[in-house]
Amino acid sequence: LLAYAILATYVVPLLAYSAWQIWSRRGQAFTAPVGELPDPRPALADAIGAHPPQAKTRN
16 A cells, blocks of 8 residues: 555656656747757656766776
8 A cells, every 4th residue: 555655646746747848848849949949869868868878087
């Protein structure tokens, strides 16, 4: 029962909020001019965690 409470309290609003953000950005992409449109690729890669780790220089 506690797992259902946690699921209903955190996971469902988080999914709804992320879906609403994706939906609102999708609508913004059709109305904004091409020059003013931000590049969605870093945000998408950051959201899904697909970007490779940065190469760190070692001394």
